[in-house]
Amino acid sequence: MDNIVGKKPALLWAVHLSVLALVLLWVLPVVGLLVSSFRTGDQIVSSGWWQALSAQEAQQPAIRIAGTEVAQDGVFAISGNLYGGKGGAISAWGTSSREPEAHAPGDTAELADGLRLTVQENGDFSLTSPASLADQRLPRVFTTASTPPEFTLQNYRNVLFSPLAGQSIGQAFLNTLTVAIPATVIPILVAAFAAYALAWMEFPGRALLVAFIVGLLVVPLQLALIPLLQFHNWIGIGKGYLSIWMAHTGFGLPLAIYLLRNYMVGLPKDIIENARVDGATEFQIFIRIILPLSFPALASFAIFQFLWTWNDLLVAMVFLGTDNDKLVLTGNLVNLMGSRGGDWEILSASAFVSIAVPLLVFFSMQRFLVRGLLAGSVK
Amino acid sequence: MKRMLTASAATLALLSGAALAQDLVFPVGEGAFNWDSYKAFDAANNLDGQTLTIFGPWRGEDQVLAESVFAYFAAATGVKVNYSSSESYEQQIVIDTEAGSPPNIAILPQPGLIADLVKKGKVTALGQETQDWLAQNYAAGDSWVGLGSFAGPDGTKALYAFPYKIDVKSLVWYVPENFEDAGYEIPETMEDLKALTEQIVADGGTPWCIGLGSGGATGWPATDWVEDLMLRTQPADLYDQWVSNELPFNSPEVVGAIEEFGWFAKTDANVAGGASAVTSTDFRDSPKGLFTSPPQCYLHHQASFIPSFFPEGTQVGTDADFFYMPAYAGKDLGKPVLGAGTLAFITKDSDASRAFIEFLKTPIAHEVWMAQKSFLTPMKTVNADLYGDPTMKKMGEILLNATTFRFDASDLMPGAVGAGSFWTGMVDFVGGKSAQEVADAIQASWPK
Incomplete structure (x- = not known):
């Protein structure tokens, strides 16, 4: 008995330490990104955060x-x-790239054409010349100095308030919400019905149908882009919000049905049989019993689907189009980075702008997530 | 109350006036622009109420510049222009044309991709008149016609795409004052450039900054190197045969050009960070080594767009400058220029689409952009004094004086090579494989 009690704290320590290590592993890059988002592009390239x-x-x-x-x-x-x-405090300076540390602060350097340059420790300089310097190329100064930390809000200003080419981030936020909310609600509605039928209604070929839907999980959605858009053009909905809701619904359904069906199968059989004995119809059982009991699974799928549609760029580009007034948030942020990309400072700031809403959704619904993740895995 | 009303009416009038003025960056009739061509186009085209969708590669700042040009088209014809772009525009245009919802006009920098679309019958031919116009009005016009001509669905070759906005690739960037400090001269021949490289190493410096990193496209800056060196070691018709694979990729001529690149990039002392840093350095960060203290390198080979990745506040012409990547004095191959650019083509025919191609033939469509920034044109009738800065004018002159102009080979080759094995092959080459091994692998990947 003693040795079991004695072992416990060691195990506890191990758990705590590994949790700490995992948290650090996740948080460190985020902190780095946050610090980077307050630095200019040149700073990011020249030194680590x-x-x-x-x-x-x-x-x-x-x-x-x-x-x-x-x-x-x-x-x-x-x-x-x-x-x-x-x-900034200068410890050495020079005017030639060959000898960037030729002079000490306070020294006066003799340059070509009778120019004299003095640089003080705090960066004050004075340049004198016997002839006018107007329209001449002035000398460069190389300094070795310690500079205080410097942060800027300019990246966030660029992301939030720079209306490049008629785009605005507010409009993009609205567009993304217009895409993400129906694209979350519609698949849940459809999948809940389907999952109930697959879990509790007896009909021939049920097992095969479930297997088929699980099989659909592994189909990459990129395969379906062209045929689906062709189909949308053919039935006349073309590119637009209806088109993207349908697309997201289709792409989300296999996972939704699979997740909800496995959860519903795990509900106690007795409740449902009792209800049947009492004369409840299938629809009543679904509405009155199954739906309220499945709430954690519904909520956890809603989180998955919302995050996926919020962060999606590919499906939105194909089914909603790339017009300025229809651009989703991710599309807007990508365009901010310019034709050749690589604007790290914009990337880091925009990451934090676009993460705001998903974080809100996650924290307000996370208690369902943990419960829902176990959905169907424990019987 | 009445005073307030008049005041607000006046404000409104002022605001709308400002909005109108903002639409056109240069007021019609002012400055040294070819306004006559614009007025003639304006008079000849009236398509009020039509819409034109344009899909192109320009985003961010470039999008603002492109839309400033389209505004003139809209003002002249009354057409409402919807420009859009996307990060993955190469895939997007394929999806849209295949699915049957293409834009009216698409603008792309990959002739290889346009060739695919033309073959599938998704692009409308531009006609003989436009072909003659290009041949007459563009410097080295026939090579531009060749660039925009593709084999249609029935196999006949015709002009399908209109080259608009060109980048010059054969440039070497440097910091003039670093050269002065060290006493280096701008090399006039390739032999001099190699001697300068050795000189810098002997002086204890590092001559080159080379970075091949570019996410999924890692390796492409090396293809520019190889193409430039191919044009400097072999005649232009061999270059054309290389592009069409009549000259196999693993033939001694091509392997020689790859080895020339290896002379620069695979010697540790020649490259900032050593040869192993070449593949891991991002091409956007690579030029910044020119400006550090002490300088990480003295030379950087890159196209005309690279100043947008120089540190903020860098004045091109003062803080940084470029010279033409020289040709071998020992070989009589003239002054070849390697370039890239975007081509406009009609994916959904309409009066407005046709009018837009006509608009691209007016000098004003070129002058408005070149008077702002980052735009080069081979069109001979534009006023070259309008270039927004002297550097662009200098690049424009390289373009106009080229004895041979060749388009970026990797963009012309089939996608599997030009945007695939050629890139990865270059990474392998710098990573240690021999030029012959790499060339054999690329030749094996060429679609049969």
Whole structure:
């Protein structure tokens, strides 16, 4: 007895540690993405997100001197701050890419054509020249400096408020909701009826039908894109909301029926037989008994289907079209990234914009999810 | 109350005026544009109430630029233009045409894909008149006609696609001041370029930044290298035979061009990060090595679009510049130029579709875009002074002065090779396989 009690804390520790490890594994990339979404594209490329949180000493890319020229006693001078007053502590600087650390802060460098350049530790510079510098290429300054952490909201501003080419994220949000809500409700309605029939109504070929539906689970939806769109064009609904609801319903049904049927089969047989004895019709049994008891499974499938339709890009592009006024959120965000993609800062910010609604749905319904995930797996 | 009404009416009038002004980026009749061509087009076309759907590859900033051009078409003809795009436009256009809901006009950068659509009878031929127009009005016109001509469903070759918006690929980018600091000269011949590469290594620097990473398309920047080197080691007609596979991929001429690329990319000292970093570096991040301190590299081979991936605030012409990827002095092959571009074609015929192709023949359709940014055209009648910056003008001159212009071979080859085994083969090649092995594998994958 003692040794069992003694073992328990060790097991508990193991469980806790592995949970912690798993949580870290999931949360770390998200934190990285969140930090990245507040950085500019150049920052993301030049250093890792973990370096963004504290001041870093590094060789900075060249900064070209800019400013207005002041003429005094035949000497033309430009002065200002290399960092635009944002702060930074220079430990060395230079004007040649070959010797980027040639000078210490406070030194004066003699450049070609009699130019003299002084750079202070805080980035203040003064450039003097015997001749006017107007319309001339001014020298570059390479600095080795530690710069304070710098964050920007510009990425979120771009994603939320930049109306590129007549698109607006608000319209895209509405479009996605118009797609996702009916595309979640319709398959549930259809699948619940089908699942009840497959679980509790006796008819020949039932087992075969179930096997066939399970078989449909492995069919990749990409196979169906062209024939289905051809069919939609043929019956005249073409591209539009009706078309995409039908498509999502069709693609979601096999999983929905399979999940709900397995759950309903697990409901106690006695309740249903009692109801039959009492003279309830099949429809009454379905509405009064099965549906309320299946609520966790319905809710968990609703979460799956909603997340899938919310995040979907492919089906929306094919069945809804790519017009600006019909673009879904994912399509809008992809277009923001430009013709060749690669705008990491936009990608990270838009990830957090598009994740907002699914998170809300998940947290408000997650207690059903855990229960529903077990649906049909335990008898 | 009355005052308020007039005030709001005035505001409304102002607002609507502003909206109109925004529709057309350059007011009609002002500046050095060919407004006469626009006015003639305006007078000849009146299609009020029609709609034209255009599906193209441009998204984000490019979409804004493209729509600024389409606005002139809409204003002249009264047609309502619906432009749309999608990240996976290559697949999307196939799905839409197969399923029977195509756009009126599609614009694509892959002639290989257009050839497939033409063969299936999904594209309307543009006719002899447009063909003659292209031959006369585009520099090296016959090569552009050849580019837009495909074999139709019955096997006869005709012009189906109209080249519009060109990228020049034969460019090497560098930072002029880094060259000055180190005392390097811009190479005039390929021999000089190789000598410069060796010189930089001897000075302790790294000459090249090469990045082949591009998600699912990883490897394509290397195909540009091989194509450029193919044009510089072999005559142009051998290049054409290579594209059509009359010259097998594993023939010594092609293997030689691949090995030339290997000379640059497979020597650790020649590439930033060593040869092993070439395949893992994203092509969009690769040019940033030019601008670091100390510079990770001095040279970068990439097409005319790459400045959009330079660090923010980089002034092309001052902070960065390019030179023409030189040809071998020892071989008499002229000044070949490799390019890519987009082609417009009619997937659903209508008066508005026809009018749009006519619109692309007016100088104004080219000038409006080139006066803004990132647009090159081989059309001879446009006013070259309108280029938005001197760099673009310089690239435009390369295009106009080309003795030989050839389109990106990987875009012309069948999809299984040009967007498949050629890409992956290049990754394998840089990863350590020999040029012969890789070329054999690509030849084996060529659709029979």
